[in-house]
Amino acid sequence: MTYRALTREILTFLAxxxxxxxxxxxxxxxxxxxxxxxxxxxxxxxxxxxxKHTLSSTLHRLKKRGLVTCxxxxxxxxxxxxxxxxxxxxxxxxxxxxxxxxxLVPEDGIVRIVTFDIPEKIRGKRDWLREQLFACGYxxxxxxxxxxxxxxxxxxxxxADDMKxxxxxxxxxxxxxxxxxxxGR
Numbered sequence: 001m002t003y004r005a006l007t008r009e010i011l012t013f014l015a016x017x018x019x020x021x022x023x024x025x026x027x028x029x030x031x032x033x034x035x036x037x038x039x040x041x042x043x044x045x046x047x048x049x050x051x052k053h054t055l056s057s058t059l060h061r062l063k064k065r066g067l068v069t070c071x072x073x074x075x076x077x078x079x080x081x082x083x084x085x086x087x088x089x090x091x092x093x094x095x096x097x098x099x100x101x102x103x104l105v106p107e108d109g110i111v112r113i114v115t116f117d118i119p120e121k122i123r124g125k126r127d128w129l130r131e132q133l134f135a136c137g138y139x140x141x142x143x144x145x146x147x148x149x150x151x152x153x154x155x156x157x158x159x160a161d162d163m164k165x166x167x168x169x170x171x172x173x174x175x176x177x178x179x180x181x182x183x184g185r
Contacts (some may be wrong), residue, residue, distance in 0.1 A: 005130055006055070006058050007058060007062065008091070010059065010062065010068075011062070011067065011083055011087055011088075011090065011091040012091065013147045014068060014081060014082060014083035014087070015083050015087075015088055015091055028115050036129075052123060054156070058158070059081060062087070065078075066084060066086050066087075067083065067085060067086055067087035067090055068081050068082060068083055068087055069081070069082050069084055070082075075115060102135065102136060102137075102153040102155055102156055103153060103155075104136060104137060104150060104153065105150055105151055105153070105180075106150065107137075107149040107150045108149065108150060109149055110173050110174070110175075111147060111148075111149055111173070111174040111177055112138075112147065112148050112149070112150075112151070112152070112171060112172065112173050112174070113141075113145065113146070113147055113171070113172045113173075113174065114133060114138060114145070114147075114164070114169065114170070115144060115145050115169075115170045115172075116129060116144050116146070116169045116170065117144060118165055118168045119168075122165070125163055126165075128163070129160070129165065129169070130146075132156060132159075133146045133148075136148065136150070136152055136153065136156060137149075137150055142170050150153060152171065159161050
């Protein structure tokens with residue numbers, strides 16, 4: 001799970017529950033949580049310190065950014081996590097940023113290639129673009145090359161222009177496709 005996805009999940013969980021203890025994310029009594037607890041190193045029988053560190057590090061980074069607060073739980077040594085007002089605003093922004101829905105037109109059989117070269121400093125927009133291309137039914141050919149057989153929705157193009165990434169985005173249609181033949185040398 002990426003840091004951004006983990007951040008979104010943690011903030012969504014805290015926004016829905018009000019507060020949580022670390023064990024509250026994946027309660028030990030639920031069989032559905034057993035595998036996740038094992039992978040995150042929360043199962044005492046098989047500790048995985050690196051995975052647990054990832055979850056704790058994410059929580060502490062969120063605390064440092066002011067998106068969550070933390071306090072010791074009164075009855076034991078567990079940390080109690082809460083989402084802050086700033087965290088709720090941030091969650092609303094990333095939710096609106098990621099939840100684009102498009103009215104997709106039917107496939108027309110014309111192969112389209114979408115390429116992009118978005119700078120590292122605006123990586124979040126690059127990740128958004130990849131997610132949206134998948135949502136439009138396009139397939140990954142390489143990390144910054146996608147193919148699809150339907151036109152991209154106008155709302156997608158306008159959103160990319162609004163985000164000021166249109167200049168990094170190139171779309172081409174292919175009229176003929178094929179495979180190179182070798183002469184058998």
